[in-house]
Amino acid sequence: MAHSKKAIPWIIAGAVGVIGIFLWKPTVLVYGVQRAGLYASIALPMSLTSGILHIVNLAHGELLMVSAYITYTLALLLGLDPLLALIPTMLVMAIVGFILYELTIRKALKGPELNQLILTFGIGIALSQIITLIYTNQTRKLHLDYVSASMTIGETSFGIWDFTFVALSILMTIGIRMFLSRTKLGKAAVAVGQNPKGASIVGIDVQKTYAMVFTISVVLVGIAGSFFLTRQSLFPSVGSPFTMKSFSLIAMAGVGSISGVLYCSLALGIAEAIINGIPHMSGWSDIVFFLIIIITIAVRAKKTRKI
Amino acid sequence: MKRATSYILPVALVALGVLFPLFFGPYPQTVARTIFKYMALALTWDMLFRSGQVSFGIAGFFGLGTYAAALLALKAGFSYPLAILAGALISGIFAYILGFLVLRLRGTYFSITTLALAEIFRVILRNWTSFSGGPEGIVLPQIIFNGDSRCLYWIGLAVLLVVVVVSQYFEKSKLHFSLISIRDNEVSAQTSGVNIFRTLLVVFTVTSFLQGLIGAVDVVSVGYAMPDSAFDSNYTLLPLAMALLGGQHSTWGPIIGSVLLGVASEYLKLKIPYGHLLVYGVIIILVILFMPEGLIGLFRKKKGAKRG
Numbered sequence: 001m002a003h004s005k006k007a008i009p010w011i012i013a014g015a016v017g018v019i020g021i022f023l024w025k026p027t028v029l030v031y032g033v034q035r036a037g038l039y040a041s042i043a044l045p046m047s048l049t050s051g052i053l054h055i056v057n058l059a060h061g062e063l064l065m066v067s068a069y070i071t072y073t074l075a076l077l078l079g080l081d082p083l084l085a086l087i088p089t090m091l092v093m094a095i096v097g098f099i100l101y102e103l104t105i106r107k108a109l110k111g112p113e114l115n116q117l118i119l120t121f122g123i124g125i126a127l128s129q130i131i132t133l134i135y136t137n138q139t140r141k142l143h144l145d146y147v148s149a150s151m152t153i154g155e156t157s158f159g160i161w162d163f164t165f166v167a168l169s170i171l172m173t174i175g176i177r178m179f180l181s182r183t184k185l186g187k188a189a190v191a192v193g194q195n196p197k198g199a200s201i202v203g204i205d206v207q208k209t210y211a212m213v214f215t216i217s218v219v220l221v222g223i224a225g226s227f228f229l230t231r232q233s234l235f236p237s238v239g240s241p242f243t244m245k246s247f248s249l250i251a252m253a254g255v256g257s258i259s260g261v262l263y264c265s266l267a268l269g270i271a272e273a274i275i276n277g278i279p280h281m282s283g284w285s286d287i288v289f290f291l292i293i294i295i296t297i298a299v300r301a302k303k304t305r306k307i
Numbered sequence: 308m309k310r311a312t313s314y315i316l317p318v319a320l321v322a323l324g325v326l327f328p329l330f331f332g333p334y335p336q337t338v339a340r341t342i343f344k345y346m347a348l349a350l351t352w353d354m355l356f357r358s359g360q361v362s363f364g365i366a367g368f369f370g371l372g373t374y375a376a377a378l379l380a381l382k383a384g385f386s387y388p389l390a391i392l393a394g395a396l397i398s399g400i401f402a403y404i405l406g407f408l409v410l411r412l413r414g415t416y417f418s419i420t421t422l423a424l425a426e427i428f429r430v431i432l433r434n435w436t437s438f439s440g441g442p443e444g445i446v447l448p449q450i451i452f453n454g455d456s457r458c459l460y461w462i463g464l465a466v467l468l469v470v471v472v473v474s475q476y477f478e479k480s481k482l483h484f485s486l487i488s489i490r491d492n493e494v495s496a497q498t499s500g501v502n503i504f505r506t507l508l509v510v511f512t513v514t515s516f517l518q519g520l521i522g523a524v525d526v527v528s529v530g531y532a533m534p535d536s537a538f539d540s541n542y543t544l545l546p547l548a549m550a551l552l553g554g555q556h557s558t559w560g561p562i563i564g565s566v567l568l569g570v571a572s573e574y575l576k577l578k579i580p581y582g583h584l585l586v587y588g589v590i591i592i593l594v595i596l597f598m599p600e601g602l603i604g605l606f607r608k609k610k611g612a613k614r615g
Contacts, residue, residue: 122587294423
């Protein structure tokens with residue numbers, strides 16, 4: 001109960017803020033929520049790997065980018081809508097994830113934490129360079145009619161397609177939670193995440209669980225990538241900022257907290273949209289994430305000093 | 308006797324480096340200058356890595372030195388030598404102040420925060436148009452030494468030598484043992500009387516000063532600075548790959564690694580204009596998985612096996 005009492009002032013402050021923004025510029029709120037959906041659907045898969053495998057995957061944004069390119073290629077080759085191409089993309093991403101785990105991550109999990117970090121950094125570079133080799137640096141975009149759907153309420157009109165990201169992030173949250181609490185593999189994964197040694201003593205195949213969880217998270221980021229393609233132009237370095245942003249969200253939410261990622265992306269999405277809403281300030285919105293990450297990490301580090 | 312012979316190779320290499328422009332034309336000189344730049348950055352990264360801290364912020368302090376020197380030369384009318392020194396100092400001062408924040412962090416959190424710092428510098432300089440010229444950057448009226456390629460080469464070499472000397476000093480002084488003990492076990496380091504925070508702060512400040520110095524010399528040698536080129540993530544990627552390939556925790560490792568990768572990438576750049584950096588990613592992966600000690604480590608192992 002003490003926990004929820006502590007939250008009350010925050011909820012009030014949040015509500016006041018939301019009403020304030022709504023009175024100032026209603027579209028800011030809409031775009032903020034949409035951004036939050038995008039960020040959360042990219043960060044959630046990363047939260048799964050960092051919560052259970054305890055690694056920070058610095059190739060996360062590149063996996064997003066790779067899946068967007070795969071969807072793009074499939075959509076062009078087969079003439080599919082990207083949302084239909086999503087299904088074969090998931091399959092390809094599952095293979096990519098499994099191979100990545102078996103060839104690289106598995107070995108690095110035994111090594112020191114910093115080696116894992118450098119390794120996934122290298123994987124990220126390799127992925128973005130492979131894409132550069134195949135597709136060059138040229139910007140690519142699919143032109144879809146439905147993404148420009150808009151809606152008008154009173155005097156303000158705004159695009160509504162981006163609400164699919166909100167739906168996606170909520171579905172992902174529910175899906176991951178169901179997976180972790182209802183399925184046998186998910187329960188095993190929680191156990192492995194808490195204590196790999198203990199889990200292996202009670203008969204859980206730790207390696208298999210790690211491989212499955214990593215693959216699932218790559219597939220999930222693949223889904224996010226297909227949706228990402230519907231809205232954004234593609235170029236090889238398009239994914240890299242999302243690695244940082246996802247990590248920021250996870251650091252802020254606390255490692256392994258799934259719903260926390262959702263709330264934090266809401267806060268940061270709206271914060272970015274506010275800065276974007278101020279004239280001539282849109283270039284500064286990126287800084288919100290980086291400042292917040294530095295502040296949260298510093299505060300958390302002070303609270304939980306390990307030494 | 309052993310001391311005297313151990314000086315022969317470095318002295319020969321320095322002599323070779325100094326005389327290089329007398330035998331080779333402007334193109335090899337430019338290639339060599341680029342390699343020196345990355346070699347120096349690789350060494351500064353390794354100097355901090357010896358304490359077990361992985362910085363992803365090389366590009367940040369490099370770019371900070373770049374911009375500080377260029378802005379001081381352009382707006383405050385500093386002469387180039389003065390601007391270079393000031394650029395390096397500003398980079399060092401920033402690192403000293405920021406060190407109080409980031410050096411409390413360890414492991415992943417430290418690394419990611421340094422990456423975030425580099426991004427913050429870039430965003431600020433790109434958007435503060437009235438101060439920094441915005442995304443188009445700034446152009447200096449002239450290149451140092453009027454662009455004479457030999458002089459540019461020598462100044463690049465001079466910076467590299469400064470970095471090598473500092474790196475060697477770190478390796479031979481008492482600081483070396485403090486750094487190793489921090490890397491191995493912070494608790495025992497602290498109980499043995501190592502002031503962890505202060506040691507790391509010194510190293511972080513010195514390496515950032517040097518990164519700023521490299522950046523400042525680079526900007527007066529090319530004559531322009533743009534946010535996306537000064538804070539290019541390649542300035543983080545390449546030195547890291549070079550140091551890892553050559554062999555971490557030493558002066559020789561990054562030197563060997565950067566010569567190999569520098570020459571290779573110059574060749575590949577001509578062959579494959581898009582995507583030649585793949586080599587760097589693959590090398591990082593392979594080194595971490597199969598050769599964590601780098602080439603130097605392989606060499607040491609062989610030597611050890613012979614002796615044993």
